[in-house]
Amino acid sequence: MQPPQGFTFSGICRMTCLYGQVEVLGFIISQGQPAQDIFSAYTHTSLTINAVHYSMPEKSKKEIKREARALLRTHLNLEDRSWVMENFSPLCSILLLENVKSTTISFLASHPGLSTIFVQEKDASQVTSECLVLGSVGIKREKRKKGLQLTESTLAALEELVSVSCEDADGCPIMLVCGAQDLGKSTFNRYLINQLLNSIPCVDYLECDLGQTEFTPPGCISLLNITEPVLGPPYTHLRTPQKMVYYGKPSCKDNFENYIDIVKYVFSAYRREAPLIINTMGWVSDEGLLLLIDLIRLLSPSYVVQFNSYKSRNLPALTPDHVADRDGLYTKSKSRARHPGFRFPELADSLEFAEEEKDSPVLFTGHKLLSVRSEFSFRKTSRNRDSYNRIFRDLAVLAYLAQLLPPVPKPLSPLHGLTPYQVPFNAVALRVTHSDVAPTHILYAINASWLGLCRILDDVHGYTRGPILLAQTPICDCVGFGICRGIDMEKRLFHILTPVAPEELRSVNCLLVGAVSIPQYVFKSQHGLEGTIPYVTTDYNFKLPGASEKIGARDSEKEQLPKGKLHPKSKFFRKMKFLKGKEQPSQPADDA
Template sequence: MADAVSPLRRNPGRLTWGRTRKARPQLMLSRRSRRRLGALGRCGRRRLKRRLLQAQAAGADWSEGACPGARPETARRPKAAAPSPALSPRPRPLPGPRPAPAASTPSALPIPPVRAAGPGRVLLLLPAEQGFTFSGICQMTCLYGQVEVFGFVINQGQPAQDIFSAYTHSYLTINAVHYSLPEKSKKDMKREARALLRAHLNLEDRSWAMKNFSPLCSIVLLERLKNTTVNFITSHPGSCAIFEQESAAQLTAECLVLRSIGIRREKRRKGLQLTASALSALEELVSVSCEDADGCPIILVCGPQDVGKSTFSRYLMNQLLNSVPCIDYLECDMGQTEFTPPGCISLLNITEPVLGPPYTHQRTPQKMVYYGKPTCKNDYENYVDIIKYVFSAYKREAPLIVNTMGWVTDEGLLLLIDLIRLLAPSHVVQFSSTQNKQMPNLSPDYVDCTDGLYTKSKARVRERGFPLPELTGSWEFADEDKDSPVLFMGHKLLRVNSEFSFRKTPRNRDSHNKIFRDLTVLAYLAQLMSPVPKPLSSLHSLTPYQVPFNAVALRVTHSDVAPTHILYAVNASWLGLCRILDDVHGYTRGPILLAQTPICDCVGFGLCRGIDMEKRLYHILTPVPPEELRSVNCLLVGAVSIPQCVFTSQRGLEGTIPYVTTDYNFNLPGASEKIGARDTEKEKLPKGKLHPRSKFHRKMKLLREKDKDSLSQPDRSRADGLYGCTGAARSPRPCSPCES
């Protein structure tokens, strides 16, 4: 036992621990002991990385091969060095063995560097396969290389693109694309890049770019975007912070440079992340559109609410535009439209990429019908007829993307089956999510064997005696009300599993959708403003068009309004400017009223600013050009309301604001939601006393059963400003001359 080893002490003394620390590699940013990076926990690795980057930004020069014999001062005291032009320098690698880089993979920068390149200009270098996620708006030009934004690939030499990364949707990411390299040396590539940068940057900025240049690197120029639509939307309270960035906890030099052009760097996880099933569906659809003989597949996108159908459609459009010159888009979702104000069914020809939310790219449709409501409930037949009318304008000269509603239960599912039979898509992209009720797979067999709301299944068609064609995968179905059969082709079903982080809940979904609809209406009204750099004008300062009563016909699409109150519903309303085949001329005085809602072309929209009863004129504000207005002979009033900020936030008004009142009965049929800040129906009254209008409200119930003439004269005069009014909190004196 003499040779037995004595047990070691479990806790070394303080002096022994100090000697051990001095013998360790001197790459420490504090007096705390550090273990190897591989043995650190998640928080420890993140803390060490942050401190390394802070030291690098301060000018420290950490050697890659720190040894135990190095002096402690070289690790704790950074060397004084001139500030580098790069605001995000490349961090040095940690000590220790490093894996050998692949032959075809360039050295990647963990944080793409940025540099101010003049007032309102920022230069960004993106190594291959790296991305820059940001919030805000900017104008992007690819100076060298190739980048991809929201599925659209931008090459060097192409025009600048406006990019809108708003917090209402997923943030956008500028990704460097791996482009093909010819047989050139690095020196030749630098010479080529320097020649391309000479037209955009000065000598100092070009030298910085070449110093940080690497093979397969893309150089991007970001500039401040001056856009009339953005300026008009942000000028209204409640929507001024849509494109603003949150203030960072620590303001760095990079944050200040990016803020100068109106953007902010965001974490990559906040950007758009597509699932594997979505990427697979995109790849197949793009391949089919490019390889198809006629190149005109019909792609129908369906699924529950808030699963990413619109985002997928925008991404698909951008990817298709990389290969085909144009795409057709059929909008069947009237609540959340993509290119038009809400309440429309439209067909558009898309030739430019879509790089932002719907309220940033309002466009003129090829054919459009104003339905007048954000939903088709209780009016399904008219909805189907309008889709047939709009779809008839499709020429099958380009791929067609069909966007459908998120209502896929009960009658909504049956209506979707009708649309599949009516449009005969070649591909159906069905979205599903664990947070929504699962809908059945809309495979060809399921559609064949299921009755729709207005169409019959394959078995029912055989029972009615319609002969089936001999072609494989196609058959005919009969409409319930028509005798002529309609040809239906089979489709391929693509399932996409959605993993979007939901901001909407069943409780706040309606309010969120209302905000998006208001933003779209504001974006359309922004076309009334003069282009930048001219300042914005208030709507009441613009000169409206004067339209005689006998030049246009009127119709309220969503509610029955007494003829004596039709002008109350028209004033201060959102109007669809349409053209019908009937001739409305020949009436001496007007107004001319339509008995039924027509299915007709809509050329645009306007705002009825006032009605002149003496001269019998409508005063209408609209951005539609005069040559298009000459064909307008019908005004349709729907349930789409003007945003409340248009009434309450007009600059230059003094005193009582026109069309806004709190003395309004919101329980009447046809009345929309209130604008006022307080609800007069919920005012606290002394105990034992009734509300001063409670008796009047009881009498107003007679309007649902009897005509207004059954009321007494005082009640009749008060009802004049209430009955049949479809706008929110309109003034009870709408027929006065135009007020400014």
């Protein structure tokens, strides 16, 4: 590849830069660096590998070619090396693209409808020798216009944020990114992370978007330290947070105060040792805007990056003056505050700053606003947005569950064939976060549910039998997630599948059940299922209190996704035993 040449593709590949230098989603990859797995999924904008200019060594052309040939010797046979060197010229880059296999990708592709996320079916009338070669790697060339196109305002914002992060005295600006849905905030964040990692060893990331999380399953507020580039959609790069709280729902519309408290709790773990990127929700109208103003005041960012588009209803410019002069949901405007500096002593107590800063309240002195004009071509519309978002949440949950399986090349194991942990009733406290459930039905709600594995400060070991029920939802650390795949009433045990390491599980003493659902694929599409499938039914009483949520698309809506897109099944899935009685039976359900 010769600058400014680019290669836009869909699919997955492992890329090694054998000679020269290239850029992918803002991350620079040079010769000698480790290979990078690149995920250009059909669910997101196609990625482009761009050749970039690099400084030439003071050597003759003959010496440069000899060096390049030596680098190829361990990768190519003599005939292929000769072909490459015939096309070689100074300032070009030589890339090795290889097929890559991973447990996560194999697990996702094993479910019906998900195998085409990465590589779409080829048109037989347009198959060329290039298509066959690229297909053997696992990729397909796409038109350049399908790749990411950054606007001038986007590039200017990125340049300023990278500059201030690398050149400031402390080098730790706090950058809050906001705007309506589907304007490119997440793509901007990935690009910014990758550009920062070109110059500094790590970047901190505060996830405040419950519905479309970047590094964790949905429903979480988390703080992460990112040290590796992100070269794909969220479900290809799940990471373990430094601190995480399971809110339990993809939206906070009915409990703003708890959301704010959790954000403050997670933010308290930020040590100001690296730049911080804050991702916010795409809900920015009415109460969502007031909540965003609260977040700006409470988190005191150095920069606010505000996305706007001619295709969507835009926010007012969130300048320091605008934020100061308007009430939020829980914070007051400058004119109504007792002190013009917006002091929040209660927040200062929760933040662990340097010793000399602890004695005084946190002072919020404003931010610099960077406006970004988005010109993304939207795949989502008001009709199919919910379907897309549900699919993305399902993919994140499936990617997390893939961590249960052994690494390739071992064959995939069905989840129902894995050995679960046995957890005594009296070892954990239980809480359903999103709905009121009668104590007599709590085990039905837990069974076959997605669980947040948490630790609370209270000692739960004083109870002899259990189950132990919490009256309120605690704000507590979440170490990971699992599935309750069965309950043994005779031995009073929960059977839980989770990829969390045993040393972390020893501290877990609380199980939280939220509104995040286990994807229907887990119930319907595991290998080896025969006969009646447990926990699945289409005969469902929707009048049952506390059980109104449905998995899948409503029959009345029949959203039409673009050709080739994933389409949710219009079926209703529910736990069989939860439907059946008003009385509590002796046993909720066996393992499934």
